[in-house]
Amino acid sequence: MRIGDMIAGREAYGSVLVELGMENQRIVAIDADLSESTHSDRFGQRFPDRFFNMGMAEQGMFAAAAGMATCGKIVFASTFAVFASMRACEQVRTSIAYPNLNVKIVASHGGITVGENGVTHQATEDIAIMRSIANMVVLVPADAVATVKLVREAANHNGPVYIRLARPKVPVLYDQSAEFRIGGCNLLREGNHVALVATGYTVANALHAADLLQSEGIYATVIDVYSIKPINREILMDVAREVKVVISIEDHTIVGGLGSAIAEIFAEEGIGVRLYRMGLPDIFGESGKAEDLIAKYGLTPEAIMAKAKEAVIGG
Numbered sequence: 001m002r003i004g005d006m007i008a009g010r011e012a013y014g015s016v017l018v019e020l021g022m023e024n025q026r027i028v029a030i031d032a033d034l035s036e037s038t039h040s041d042r043f044g045q046r047f048p049d050r051f052f053n054m055g056m057a058e059q060g061m062f063a064a065a066a067g068m069a070t071c072g073k074i075v076f077a078s079t080f081a082v083f084a085s086m087r088a089c090e091q092v093r094t095s096i097a098y099p100n101l102n103v104k105i106v107a108s109h110g111g112i113t114v115g116e117n118g119v120t121h122q123a124t125e126d127i128a129i130m131r132s133i134a135n136m137v138v139l140v141p142a143d144a145v146a147t148v149k150l151v152r153e154a155a156n157h158n159g160p161v162y163i164r165l166a167r168p169k170v171p172v173l174y175d176q177s178a179e180f181r182i183g184g185c186n187l188l189r190e191g192n193h194v195a196l197v198a199t200g201y202t203v204a205n206a207l208h209a210a211d212l213l214q215s216e217g218i219y220a221t222v223i224d225v226y227s228i229k230p231i232n233r234e235i236l237m238d239v240a241r242e243v244k245v246v247i248s249i250e251d252h253t254i255v256g257g258l259g260s261a262i263a264e265i266f267a268e269e270g271i272g273v274r275l276y277r278m279g280l281p282d283i284f285g286e287s288g289k290a291e292d293l294i295a296k297y298g299l300t301p302e303a304i305m306a307k308a309k310e311a312v313i314g315g
Contacts, residue, residue, distance in 0.1 A: 001144050001145055001172050001176070002172060003171075003172050003173065003174070003175060004171055004172060005144075005171070005172045006169040006170065006171055006172075007143070007144040007169055007170070007172060008144075008165075008166070008167065008168060008169045008170070009108075009141055009143070009144060009146075009147040009165035009166060009170070010037070010038055010039045010108040010165050010167070011039055011144065011169075012144035012145075012147040012148050012151075013038070013039055013040075013078075013106055013108075013147055013148075013151055013163075013165060014038075014039025014040060014041070014042040014043070015039075015042065015148070016147070016148040016151045016152065017029060017039075017040060017042065017043045017076060017151065018042050018043055018046050018047075020076075020151070020152070020155050021043055021046060021047050021050065022046075024074065024155070025050075026072060026073055026074045027050070027073070027074045027075075027076065027155065028050045028051070028052070028068060028073045028074070028075055028076070029043040029044065029047075029050065029051050029052075029075075029076045029077075029078065030051070030052045030053075030054055030061055030064065030065055030068075030075065030076070030077050030078070031044075031051075031052075031053055031054065031061075031077075031078045031079065032053075032054055032055065032056060032057065032058045032061050032078075032079040032083065033053060033054070033055050033056050034078070034079055034080060034108075035053060035078070037080070037108060037109070038078040038079065038080075038106065038108045039108075040076070040078040040106075043076075052064070058079055058083045058084065058087045058088040058091075059087065059088045059090070059091050061077060061079070061088070062077060062084075062088045062091035062092055062095060062096060062103070062105075063091050063095050065077045065096065065101075065103045066091070066095040066096050066099070066101050066103065069096070069101035069102045069103050070099075070101065073102070074102050074104070074155060075102065075103045075104065076104045076106055076155075077103055077104070077105050077106070078105075078106045078107075078108065079107065079108075080107065080108060080109040080114075080121060080123070081107035081108065081109055081110035081111075081123035081126045081164055081165075082109070082120070082121055082122065082123035082126070084105050084107040084123075084126070084162070085107065085123055085125065085126035085129045085130055085162075086123075086125070086126075086129070089129060092105065092130075092133065092136075092160075093133050096160050097133045097134060097135045097136050097160050098134075098135070100135045100159050100160065101159070101160060102158060102159065102160070103160050103161075104151075104154045104155065104160070104161045104163065105160070105161065105162045105163065106151070106163045106165065107123070107126065107162060107163065107164050107165065108165045108166075108167065109121060109123070109165075109166070109167045110123045110126060110140075110164040110165060110166055110200070110251070110252075111123065111124060111166055111200070111251030111252060112124060112251055112280070112285045112290070112293045112294070112297065113166050113167050113168050113201070113251065113290040113293070113294070114167050114290075115167075115287070115288060115289055115290040115293060116287050116288065116289065117287070118285070118286065118287035119284045119285055119286065119287075122284075122285045123164075124251075124252050124253045124280050124284070124285055125252070125253055125255075125256070126162075126164060126252070127140070127164065127228060127250070127252050127256070127257045127258065128252070128253065128255060128256025128257050128260070129256075130162040130229075131228055131229040131256070131261065132256070135159055135160055136160050136161070136162055136229065137154070137157060137159065137160065137161040137162065137182055137227075137229060137230070138161075138162045138164070138227070138228045138229040139153075139154065139161060139162070139163045139164070139182070139226060139227055139228070140163075140164045140199045140200045140225075140226055140228060141163070141165065141200070141226055142170075142173055142174075142198075142199070142200060142201065142203035142204065142224050142226060143170055143171065143172045143173045143174060143203075143204070144170075144172055145172055145173070145174040145175070145176065145178060146173075146174060146178070146180055146224075146226055147163075147165065149178070149179075149180040150163060150180050150226065151163065153180060153181060153182055154182075157182055161182075164200065166200055166201050166251065167290070168201070168290055170201045170204055171204050173188075173203065173204060173207070173224075180226060181227075182227055182230065183227050183230040183231070183232060184226070184227050184232055185223055185224060185225045185226060185227060185231070185232040185235055185236075186223070186224040186226070187221070187222075187223055187235060187239070188203070188207060188222045188223065188224055189207065189210055189220065189221060189222040190221050191210070191213075191214075191218075191219030191220040191221045191243070192219055192221075192242060192243060193213075193218045193219050193220060193243060193244055193245075193308075193312050194213070194218065194219075194220045194221070194243055194244060194245045194246070194247060194308045194311065194312050195220065195221040195222075195223060195239045195240065195242075195243045195245070195246045195247070196209060196210060196220050196221065196222045196223070196247055196249060196304065196308065197223045197225055197236070197239075197246060197247065197248045197249065197258070197262060198222070198223070198224060198225070198248070198249040198250070198258075199224070199225045199226065199228060199249075199250050199258050200250065200251055201251065202249045202250060202251055202299055203222070203224045205249070205299060205300060205301045205304060206220075206222050206249055206301075206304060207222055208301035209301040209302075209304035209305040209308065210222050211301075212301060212302070212305040213305050213308055213309065216309065218308065218309060218312055220308060221239055221242070221243060223235065223236070223239065225258055228257075228258055228261060229261070231261050231262075231265070233265050233269075236262060236265055236266075237265065237266075237269055237271060240266060240271045240273045241271065241273075243273065244273070244274070244311075244312055245273065245274050245275075245276065245308070245311040245312055246262065246266075246273055246274070246275045246276070247275075247276045247277075247278060247304070247307060247308055247311065248262050248275065248276070248277045248278060248279070249278045249279070249299065249304060250278070250279045251279065251294075251299060252279050252280065253279060253280045253281075253282070254277040254278070254279040254280065254281060254282075255282060257279060258279075259275070259277030259278075259279060260277075262275060263275055263277075274311065276307060276311055278298060278299065278303075278304065278307060279297070279299075280297055285297070
């Protein structure tokens with residue numbers, strides 16, 4: 001993987017899952033009849049005795065994952081984010097998170113970028129749901145390199161982890177030397193006017209927006225919050241003290257997601273910086289091409305630049 005390559009996170013997940021399977025016999029993978037889309041089928045082809053297709057039955061799949069974990073297995077359970085977070089929420093909460101079991105939920109097709117599949121397949125509430133569940137770690141990689149390294153972090157973590165991946169190919173932002181850890185975030189650019197705090201594929205859009213802003217004399221800090229729970233409070237507070245405005249950017253409802261997590265920190269710490277949240281307002285998405293939906297809901301680099309410019313000049 002080289003910087004600039006276009007790779008979907010779910011492709012990177014399929015590859016690293018096979019590597020982990022080679023390294024650790026305790027790792028098993030289960031899927032809900034979506035393994036070609038989640039790319040867990042690669043694990044199944046290599047380790048058929050450790051791969052289980054549970055059919056279109058996410059509730060049963062996560063109950064089975066809990067049972068396997070009680071027997072000492074490290075379980076990677078894959079499906080679409082909308083099904084993991086809502087259809088099987090009770091099993092995830094009560095059967096996995098409550099007993100703090102070693103199940104890693106890798107949820108692909110998060111956000112509006114599933115496009116034409118529409119609201120039934122667009123997980124725009126999953127981060128809010130998962131970060132509200134005790135014991136649950138919530139990770140959202142920005143690119144393929146981050147995906148590989150965070151899946152490895154999840155495998156080494158003792159307890160449940162939710163990893164959210166998007167459907168489309170996205171540019172590789174990191175080289176292989178980049179470091180990732182549960183509870184971390186990466187400061188990708190520094191500026192003294194505005195902080196663009198993004199997660200998932202919107203990190204690439206935030207970086208592009210920072211370039212556009214710089215051409216107009218506005219200098220932006222860009223932060224990749226790949227660990228939403230636990231979240232790195234210290235870096236966010238330090239950055240907020242140095243800029244005029246903070247803008248959160250996420251392919252998710254602004255209710256309960258990254259923006260809400262940041263607002264909670266600023267309120268609790270008494271940091272008096274203006275925060276704007278970019279994402280879906282209190283609405284559902286709709287069917288359409290992914291690029292059209294990203295534009296409609298204001299997540300393009302140009303929309304981020306315009307919002308930042310307006311906030312800095314108006315603030």
